[in-house]
Amino acid sequence: EAGVTQFPSHSVIEKGQTVTLRCDPISGHDNLYWYRRVMGKEIKFLLHFVKESKQDESGMPNNRFLAERTGGTYSTLKVQPAELEDSGVYFCASSQEKTSGRGEQYFGPGTRLTVT
Amino acid sequence: SQKIEQNSEALNIQEGKTATLTCNYTNYSPAYLQWYRQDPGRGPVFLLLIRENEKEKRKERLKVTFDTTLKQSLFHITASQPADSATYLCALRGTGRRALTFGSGTRLQVQP
Numbered sequence: 001e002a003g004v005t006q007f008p009s010h011s012v013i014e015k016g017q018t019v020t021l022r023c024d025p026i027s028g029h030d031n032l033y034w035y036r037r038v039m040g041k042e043i044k045f046l047l048h049f050v051k052e053s054k055q056d057e058s059g060m061p062n063n064r065f066l067a068e069r070t071g072g073t074y075s076t077l078k079v080q081p082a083e084l085e086d087s088g089v090y091f092c093a094s095s096q097e098k099t100s101g102r103g104e105q106y107f108g109p110g111t112r113l114t115v116t
Numbered sequence: 117s118q119k120i121e122q123n124s125e126a127l128n129i130q131e132g133k134t135a136t137l138t139c140n141y142t143n144y145s146p147a148y149l150q151w152y153r154q155d156p157g158r159g160p161v162f163l164l165l166i167r168e169n170e171k172e173k174r175k176e177r178l179k180v181t182f183d184t185t186l187k188q189s190l191f192h193i194t195a196s197q198p199a200d201s202a203t204y205l206c207a208l209r210g211t212g213r214r215a216l217t218f219g220s221g222t223r224l225q226v227q228p
Contacts, residue, residue, distance in 0.1 A: 004159070031214060042120075043160070043205070045215040056215055091159050095214070103148055103209055105216065107159030 002026070004108035006092050012114045018080040021111045023092030025074070031095040032075050033105060034067060035059075038088035049075060082115045089113070118144045120219035122206055128225045135193040137222045139206030142187060144217070146208035149182055151191050154203045154221065163204075164191075196226045 005024045013019050025032045034046040045059040051072035060067070064083070069075040079086055089112050093105040121140045129135050139149070147168050152160035166173045166182045166189070173180045179192040193200050206219040 033215070035216075035218075042220040043216075043218040045217065048214055056213060059215065093159070097214070103214065104150065104162035104165055106162065107152075109157070109159050 004092055004094055004106050006090075006108040006111050008111060009109065010112045010114075012116065013082055014116055015084055016081045018078065019082055019113060021077045021079075021090050021092075021113070023075045023077070023108060025092070025094030026096070026106055029094035029096040029106075030072070031097065031105075032069060033093040033095075034075070034077055035091040035093065035107075036088050037091070037110075038085070043091065046077075079113070082113075084115050087113055087115045118142070118208075118217060120144070120206060120208060120217060122204075122219035122222045124220060124222070126223040126225055128227060129196055131196060131198060131226055131228050133196055135196050135200070135224055135226070137191040137204050137206075137224065139189040139191065139219055140187060141208060144187070144208055145184075145210065147211040148209040149180075149189050150207045150209065150216065151178075151180060151189075152205040152207060152218075154205055160205055160207075160218075193224075196224075198226045198228050200224060201226050 007022045032049040037043045048056040049069045066078045089110040091110045093107045095105045119142045150165045151163045154160045164180045177194045181190045203221040203223045205221045207216040
């Protein structure tokens with residue numbers, strides 16, 4: 001079974017530019033999450049999709065961040081315009097609690113975003 | 117505000133010994149507490165979950181305890197091996213929400 005995949009693995013952009021991160025969850029997982037870790041800090045929750053619906057957006061830092069999950073499969077996270085403080089590692093995770101009920105999340109390898 | 121504390125200093129132990137990592141939290145009433153392992157350049161990997169009404173959970177060489185009175189979880193790795201060297205993250209999840217709140221992690225180094 002393929003794990004969670006993320007693309008790109010690393011992105012370097014200039015301040016003011018736009019970047020789109022992609023996440024492909026484990027097949028059949030209805031729940032998809034975005035997290036990020038900025039330098040020296042802990043991993044922080046951004047938002048949670050159940051299928052194509054946003055269930056919890058409480059962690060989104062501001063309106064420069066837009067997440068979508070059309071069709072309930074893969075998800076994109078767009079940052080527009082990017083600021084220096086957006087630099088960090090963005091993780092995607094998925095889970096299927098209908099079967100496990102235990103709540104463990106499966107994480108992708110992350111996308112390292114560097115804004116210069 | 118909610119706060120999770122893990123020892124930020126690296127834990128160095130000898131192979132074969134038991135590693136014990138601590139997770140303390142404040143201003144939180146988690147329904148679940150989870151432990152993840154993270155290797156450099158990789159995403160966290162789920163290890164164990166313990167519910168608020170459970171005191172202890174075991175899986176192979178791993179043991180987790182959960183004391184909701186002390187607001188503390190202990191994570192033990194017995195008969196540690198160099199391959200256990202990694203950063204270990206504590207994560208809490210509240211009732212009704214699936215978002216995880218992570219601690220900053222503790223780096224474990226097992227010396228051969």
